[in-house]
Structures are given as structure tokens and as C-alpha cells.
Amino acid sequence: MKRLAIFALVSAWAQAASAEECSQNRPTDGATAYGGYVYEGAAKSWATPEGNARVWWVETGAHAAPTFSSRTDGVPDVVAIVGEVLEQAVAGYQKLGFEPALRDGDYPSCASNGGDGRYDVYLVAFKGADGVTANERCTTVGTAQRCPGFMLVDRNFKARGYDSQREGAETVVAHEYFHMVQNAYDVGMDRWWAEGTAQWAVKQLYPANGDLERFLPSFFAESGRPIDTPPAGVTSGFLYGAAIWPVFLHQHRGKETVTSVMAALGAGKGPVLAATDGVLVGAGTSLADEFAAFATWNAATGSRASSGGYADAAKYPMVNVEEFPDGETAELSGITAGFASRYYRLADPSPRTITLTTDDTRLGGVAVPLEDGKVALSKAVPLPASVQGEAIVVLAGRSSKKTDVRWALRASVPVVEPPPQATGGDDDGGCTFTERAPHGAAASAAFVGVALLSALVRRARAPRPSRRR
Amino acid sequence: MRSLLALLPLVLLACSGDDNQPSAAADAGSDAEETSADTFEAGPGTSCTSARDTAVAPVDKVSTSVVKIISDEAGVKTLFIDATAGGSSSAKSNPWVYLKLSTGTRVDLTDKQAFDSPDWDLAFKRPVIHTNSGDAGPGGGGARFLAGKAFDAVTVADVTSLKVETWFDAECQPFLDAIGSIKTTFDSWYTYEASTSKVMPKAGTFAVRGATGDLYKLEIQTYYGTDTGGTTGASGNYVIKYAYLGKLPK
Known part of the structure; x- marks a missing residue:
């Protein structure tokens, strides 16, 4: 140690x-x-x-x-x-x-x-x-x-x-x-x-020093713990494993993000998460959005790594992913708080609509397809979403508040509504989710926001899987 | 570093004329607000479920660690408690040890069960100890350290106030000590010696109220105990002694 x-x-x-x-x-x-x-x-x-x-x-x-x-x-x-x-x-x-x-x-x-x-x-x-x-x-x-x-x-x-x-x-x-x-x-x-x-x-x-990687398992094993609430003990590996957060800020937003947060702390704009939000808002994003991207990147490590995400994603440990129950209508619920994340794998290949019921100022959700066991970061979409095929649902905190926030995650067989009447002859207005599926190849999962307006509004706050390194 | 000790709400015990029948009073901070003894009841537990689970990391197992009465003489029990939790590196996957003071025995509960159980008085895990009260459980427990007060000299008259487990503020932000542990009613029971990497009990005695209102005095003798009362054990092995002081009214 x-x-x-x-x-x-x-x-x-x-x-x-x-x-x-x-x-x-x-x-x-x-x-x-x-x-x-x-x-x-x-x-x-x-x-x-x-x-x-x-x-x-x-x-x-x-x-x-x-x-x-x-x-x-x-x-x-x-x-x-x-x-x-x-x-x-x-x-x-x-x-x-x-x-x-x-x-x-x-x-x-x-x-x-x-x-x-x-x-x-x-x-x-x-x-x-x-x-x-x-x-x-x-x-x-x-x-x-x-x-x-x-x-x-x-x-x-x-x-x-x-x-x-x-x-x-x-x-x-x-x-x-x-x-x-x-x-x-x-x-x-x-x-x-x-x-x-x-x-x-x-x-x-x-760069060849391996101490950063040595402590990452302690962090990845506790993704459900708010990042600003390490376990007790000054010897906690979580403290050192939290290095993955500045690694993410560096690779997703640029290394000057880390120096800027440090400067903000020196200017009395702490605690860290508040200072970070200030820096990120100044750069046109927010801590909530970046944490969702961070949580999604953390799903794409180890054997789940593909393109995008961390430069060394394949060398990093993997978060714990729980199985989402099968069935025409299945639901999970829980209580969470703070900037924490949870992961659920949907193995049922049938089409389903995934919805998250919660306080959306406190918690958000992202669905990301698993293609041959690899997380396809570029296809991540915010909830609610329709999925077909294996996928991981990421729940990510959007606030540092620690009061309880309840959530319910529901997967159900989608109801395909008849196409609305065309107004002005725009054929695109009546697409079903399958027609809008951006990646409709049989071998890959199909993902699309269920409610288009909702998806567009939320997409502005959605994580931005990035290839910036 | 947080320094929020001053924010910890207190529960004051206003002693009645009968030393064996102290009454309970509730207080929030320095503005003590006494209440009658009749209001002494078990608490509702925590309203910060997620924060508590984060802080305590409850394990869905029952501890099998040794709790052994080394001696029981003249009303003073000396106990050995293995609170090693498998050692510091394994502690997060092993449960707390729950103790019932009236019998000096372990109570077999999982951590999640303990959150809702009035059947235990004290919980131990590594250097952290807490009572069954406030954010820790539904009991009416509490504790206060009587610094420098020798065990034998403590009487119920010395117990003028107790603290309950108040681990979070109104926003469920935890009160933490210097090493990131939840500040419990047993916070700072030890000093840490950097040169030896050992924790040593501070001189003094704890006043402890059990879950159902029994009042005790308790001394932590060592964190490196053995089941025969020695002091050469591994860290996390407590030897404590305690004695009953009186019964609080329900």
C-alpha cells in the first residue's frame, strides 16, 4: 500500500x-x-x-x-x-x-x-x-x-x-x-x-507509473457512493481511486479544467463540486451533465471498453452492473442521493420502453447499447428511451444534495401508437421508434427517445460521449 | 476539514432528586430545551436513508465475532469484543457487532435489521462505536464522554447530559471526523499516536444510555485486547468494563 x-x-x-x-x-x-x-x-x-x-x-x-x-x-x-x-x-x-x-x-x-x-x-x-x-x-x-x-x-x-x-x-x-x-x-x-x-x-x-490504476478498483467497486462521500478512514482506497474523476475531466474537457477547479478552490469557491460546477458552467456545460457522462464512461471500461471514453479504458476495472429483471413490464426502485451512479443490464432482446420516475433535478438516466459485450458510448441516449437488444441503463446523480431521492426504473413493451396526421406533408413527423432507430442493423440495439419533444429537451442536458482525449 | 461538533444536537438529562431516576430532556444545540421524563421514547430512526447507507455501508450478514464476558464482579462487567471485522481491509464486507449491555452478549442482527431494532445498545466496528439512537436506530440510547473522570468515581449525578446519534444535518450532509468517519456519540474516544500507528483510549469514562433507557458507565480499556483481558491483541479487539447506574423512565 x-x-x-x-x-x-x-x-x-x-x-x-x-x-x-x-x-x-x-x-x-x-x-x-x-x-x-x-x-x-x-x-x-x-x-x-x-x-x-x-x-x-x-x-x-x-x-x-x-x-x-x-x-x-x-x-x-x-x-x-x-x-x-x-x-x-x-x-x-x-x-x-x-x-x-x-x-x-x-x-x-x-x-x-x-x-x-x-x-x-x-x-x-x-x-x-x-x-x-x-x-x-x-x-x-x-x-x-x-x-x-x-x-x-x-x-x-x-x-x-x-x-x-x-x-x-x-x-x-x-x-x-x-x-x-x-x-x-x-x-x-x-x-x-x-x-x-x-x-x-x-x-x-x-505515464508509465501504475499507482493510479492500482487504486481504481476501490472507486469502481463503490459507484453507488457519492463521489464526495468517501468511506471512513484516511487509508481508504476510494480517496485515491477518485483519481478517475480528474482523469475524466482532463480527457473529456481538457486538462485546464483541473487547473481551473484548483484555482477556483483557491479563490474560495469550494467545496470541490461547487467549484467544479462553476468552472464547467463557464465552459458551457455543467457538473450534472458531466457527471452523467462520467458515469457512462465508467460503464465502458475493461472488457466492456470500445471506442470513445477513457484512453486507457480497457485497462481500467469495471463497475458492478446489476441485472434488470426480465418480463413484459419490470420495475426496479430505490433510494439514492448525491453524485453517485448505478448500473443495470437489460438482457431481454425484445423491444422495451425504459422510463425513469424520479426528481429529475436530482437524478437522470441514460441507456447505452451493449454490442458484443462492448458499450457503444456513441449511441447513448437519455431516458426515456426505447431499446432493443442488450443494453446498460446508467443512473447518475445530478445534484450533490444528500437528502433521499426515490426512483423507479420501468421497462415495458412499448405501445406503438398510430402515426399522427401529417401536417404540411412532412413524412418524418410520423416515424415510429423503429423507423427512427439510428442504428437499425439487426445485430445492434435500436435506441431512440420515446417522446421526441422530451428527448430533444433533455438531450441538451444529456451526456456527451466524447472522443476527445 | 469539517468542524461541526458544535452543531451536534444534544440530549440533556435533567437529574431528578432521585439519583437512580434521572429524567430525559431533549435539546438542539446550545439552547437546551428540557422536556419531561414522560416524553422519553424510542426515536424514529433516520430520515437520511441513503446518506446513512453510504456512511455505514450496511452488510447483510450477522456478525459471528466473539463477545465474551471476562469477569462479572460487584456489578462491573469486563467484556472482550472482537470488532476487527476481518481487519481494516476486509471491514467493509463484514457487519457491525451489536451488544446488549444488560446481558453482556452479542445481538445477532444484520446491519439493516439493526437500523430498525430496539434490541441492541451499542454497535462496534473497528474504531467506531455508536449507540442505538437517532440516525443509528430506533432506540432511546445516547452517550457522553466524561473526560478525565475515573470509572469508579462516576455516579449518576455526573451524567448531566447525553448526546444521541446525530450523524447528519438537515440536508443529510454527514458530520465527519478527521479521518472521514461519521461523528458518533463515541467520537474521539481515542488519541492516535502517529509514531506507533496505534489508537489509545483517552482518560475518562463514558455515560451510556441503552436502547431502553438503562444508564451505564463504561470505560474502554484497550483497542488491542485479548479474550483474557490482555492488551496484546490485534487492532479492533476491545476490552471494556461497565456498570449499571440506573434506569431511565420509559
């Missing part, structure tokens, strides 16, 4: 004490050091030539780092790798459009700032984690709390299950530095967004 985040907990402590000078003592500060991580013996440090990072370590005691060095200057390899990765993160995140982390060089009376304004990394022997970011000397800017700080990371990643010191450093140091970047905006942002975007950020720097 990575970063078994005591992060949130210690972050809370950090905030509580942040008004004090030197509020978070470091491993070099003796018995009062943060988290009890106290160096024994003389600490050494190495400053990177680029000028942004200083890595601290000891060679004796419980926190002694591996001293093996393949370098001519004798600096331990793990120290140099940590420094190099931090420099890559500093440059890389700025290139993505993020603010740099705040520096700690202006602590007027605090000897505990590592001696300069470089970002300080302390190598320690973690027990249950492998990286943590501490905040100190926060300042209030509007409603945001902005904090410099420092990070502790494990002294020996290879011993923590990583394939190499470099893989460990790329996974942990780049992740923790992104927390420091976040803290330059607002230290109080939702933890699922903080951890999720940190995972996403690492992936931007190191």
Missing part, C-alpha cells in the same frame, strides 16, 4: 497548530518532532543543483537511510533520486499550469525551516505509511488557508514493495509535492479531490 495516509489526520493537526511559529517541528528538531519522527545522530542534507529541493537523512539510528551511492559525490542514491524527482515535480506541475508550492524561507524566527526556502524532504522509517505532507504557518486568504510545509517520505522505497527507489520516489514524492501545491491554493479542499488529483498529477509526470 502507498501512503497509508495518516495525511488527513496529521493535516488536521497541522491546521490546528498552524498559527504558531514553527508549529510543526521536523525530524531534526528533537523529541517534539512531527509525528514522533525524530532523527538520532547528525542529520545530513543534499541540495539539488536546480535549487528547489533539499533532502535530509541520517545514517544512524532508527531512521537511517541506505547509504549506497553510485555517484561521484557520494550522495546516497536514494537521496539523489528523491531530490531529482522533486525537481521534476516542481517543473512538471508548473508546466501543467499549477501554482508552485509555497516556500518556507521566510520564517523570521523559526530555525526549523530547513535553513532556506527550498522544499524540504526528510527521509524517515515509516511504520504504516510511506509519505506525508505537513503544513505550517498557514495564512488566510479570503476563505482559503494557504500553507507552506515539508514532507516526510520513506527512507527506502525498495523495502516498501516498490520495484525500485525511483519508482517509489516517483509515486510518493511527486504525490506529496502535489499536496504541497494544493496547499498553495487551499489546505482544506476535500480529501477525495486532494488525493485523486495527486494521483492524476503523478500520472501526468510519469
